[in-house]
Amino acid sequence: MTRVPAPLLALAAMVSVQLGAATAKTRFDEVGSVGAATLRLVIGAVVLVLVVRPRVRHWTRAQWTAAVLLGLALGGMNVLIYVAFASIPIGVAVTIEFLGPLALSLVHTRRWRDVTWAALALAGVVLLGVGPSAVTAVGGVLAAIAAAACWAGYIVMNRRVGAAIPGVDGLAVSMVVAMLVSLPFGLSTAAEGVVADPSLLLVFGGVAVLSSVLPYALEMSALRRMPTRVFGVLQSLGPAIAALAGLAILREALSTLEVVALACVTAASVGVTLTARRRRGSGPTGAPSDA
Numbered sequence: 001m002t003r004v005p006a007p008l009l010a011l012a013a014m015v016s017v018q019l020g021a022a023t024a025k026t027r028f029d030e031v032g033s034v035g036a037a038t039l040r041l042v043i044g045a046v047v048l049v050l051v052v053r054p055r056v057r058h059w060t061r062a063q064w065t066a067a068v069l070l071g072l073a074l075g076g077m078n079v080l081i082y083v084a085f086a087s088i089p090i091g092v093a094v095t096i097e098f099l100g101p102l103a104l105s106l107v108h109t110r111r112w113r114d115v116t117w118a119a120l121a122l123a124g125v126v127l128l129g130v131g132p133s134a135v136t137a138v139g140g141v142l143a144a145i146a147a148a149a150c151w152a153g154y155i156v157m158n159r160r161v162g163a164a165i166p167g168v169d170g171l172a173v174s175m176v177v178a179m180l181v182s183l184p185f186g187l188s189t190a191a192e193g194v195v196a197d198p199s200l201l202l203v204f205g206g207v208a209v210l211s212s213v214l215p216y217a218l219e220m221s222a223l224r225r226m227p228t229r230v231f232g233v234l235q236s237l238g239p240a241i242a243a244l245a246g247l248a249i250l251r252e253a254l255s256t257l258e259v260v261a262l263a264c265v266t267a268a269s270v271g272v273t274l275t276a277r278r279r280r281g282s283g284p285t286g287a288p289s290d291a
Helices: 006-025 033-052 061-085 090-097 099-107 112-130 132-136 138-164 169-196 200-223 228-235 238-250 256-279
Strands: none
Touching (some): 006 200, 006 228, 006 238, 033 061, 033 169, 033 200, 061 090, 061 138, 061 169, 090 112, 090 138, 090 238, 090 256, 099 112, 099 138, 112 256, 132 256, 169 200, 200 228, 238 256
16 A cells, blocks of 8 residues: 555545445445444444454553443444435535534634634535435434544543553453444344344445554554644545535535535635644544445
């Protein structure tokens, strides 16, 4: 991968995430949205634990607390965004979810220019609110908003876990916690679907690779060879890539209002990322949007 330009790796990671999400949605009729999230989290957690084999024997209470809180945010983010996917287009759901890290960045800024980005993001939210998806599927919009809050929480806790626990042991434990979060809500439908069609295990194994394993590997390689500011700007293209994936795989066409809203949120994210990184070296980065 060292021969591939770093920006292309970052874009490939985002494409992989959204292809995984769109692929999972094609099987919602068989396992339900929460069942799909559960299968993905179970497979991802099992694979990660087997590969990492986290050493937790000497963890402190603070380390366990950080890992558990990260897992709760990760589990909530995955389950809620899949619930949103079930009733609104993927492009709309990811646009709303992206407001989480965007709001987190705006909270840490204090310049008048940032009001412009906040206003632009708010305009996007208003346009989504009057768009056809929001009018016909309020529940999906609310689920996406809740997923946005979980994504912001994930970013905060991911930093704490990274500082408190060396390596990726903390992430492995957090994935197990996320899996446990989803089991009470999606185990029955996931089990029924797999019993009826065992090939679903292969499908969601592929979804886990596309949505978690491959993006993390690509992003890690990209970040070694590119400024984090540039990475943050590229990540702002997530809603647009999600919309394209939904159109290509699910035939989910967005209305004109929804496309304009997506453009507003993306532009706001690019703007706040550029200005925040120049001053702080931090921004709306974190896990893939439905990690």
